[in-house]
Amino acid sequence: QVQLVESGGGVVQPGRSLRLSCAASGFTFSSYGMHWVRQAPGKGLEWVAVISYDGSNKYYADSVKGRFTISRDNSKNTLYLQMNSLRAEDTAVYYCAKDPASQAFLHWYFDLWGRGTLVTVSS
Amino acid sequence: QSALTQPASVSGSPGQSITISCTGTSSDVGSYNLVSWYQQHPGKAPKLMIYEGSKRPSGVSNRFSGSKSGNTASLTISGLQAEDEADYYCCSYAGSSSVFGGGTKLTVL
Numbered sequence: 001q002v003q004l005v006e007s008g009g010g011v012v013q014p015g016r017s018l019r020l021s022c023a024a025s026g027f028t029f030s031s032y033g034m035h036w037v038r039q040a041p042g043k044g045l046e047w048v049a050v051i052s053y054d055g056s057n058k059y060y061a062d063s064v065k066g067r068f069t070i071s072r073d074n075s076k077n078t079l080y081l082q083m084n085s086l087r088a089e090d091t092a093v094y095y096c097a098k099d100p101a102s103q104a105f106l107h108w109y110f111d112l113w114g115r116g117t118l119v120t121v122s123s
Numbered sequence: 124q125s126a127l128t129q130p131a132s133v134s135g136s137p138g139q140s141i142t143i144s145c146t147g148t149s150s151d152v153g154s155y156n157l158v159s160w161y162q163q164h165p166g167k168a169p170k171l172m173i174y175e176g177s178k179r180p181s182g183v184s185n186r187f188s189g190s191k192s193g194n195t196a197s198l199t200i201s202g203l204q205a206e207d208e209a210d211y212y213c214c215s216y217a218g219s220s221s222v223f224g225g226g227t228k229l230t231v232l
Contacts (some may be wrong), residue, residue, distance in 0.1 A: 035221075037169075044212060044223060044224070045161070045169065045214070045226070046223060047214070047221035047222065047223060059220060062220075095168060095169070100174075107175075108157050109157065109159035109171065109174045109175075109214065109221075110159070110161070110169070110171060110214075113170070114168065
């Protein structure tokens, strides 16, 4: 069925790195832009980053720019988020989410979400 | 990239209607017809309820409707049901980024 499944979360010390993955199935992954959205414990949603269907365009929230890198492997139907120089304030559930635009300009909303993976940054 | 402003909480009785506001600026809500709304039940992933300001995805009840005036978007839920009790988030395109509202907790009395 159509779904997104995140993995790679865990407990990491401040300043260290972590890579999240998001496996897509049930739709043509290579045709759609993909986003990462996070939610700190007990807090609201925060958009993190987006990548176009072919990986040619990437945009980031100011809070993660220069530290996080979004990428994708269309041959593996997988989205990634490389997180470096992690801080306590990066502690959150990280969701991957699908943009509905198919090989076109991003529509900047999220029509399919994964269940999320928890990242805890703590010493 | 400042968060959009939503009321922290709203409440209503079954069968009533409620409206949740989402106030942004001329750099986000006011400039683009790209406001979306999400419903999130505790421990669950968000669910798209409204996109492009007023459009409903297939499968979403027509009790949910969206609108926009100037820098403020609104989500209206009519005929409140117990299952509507959840957190609701607005989101807007903000020029090569997206920005969410702080979220509104809807309580069905």
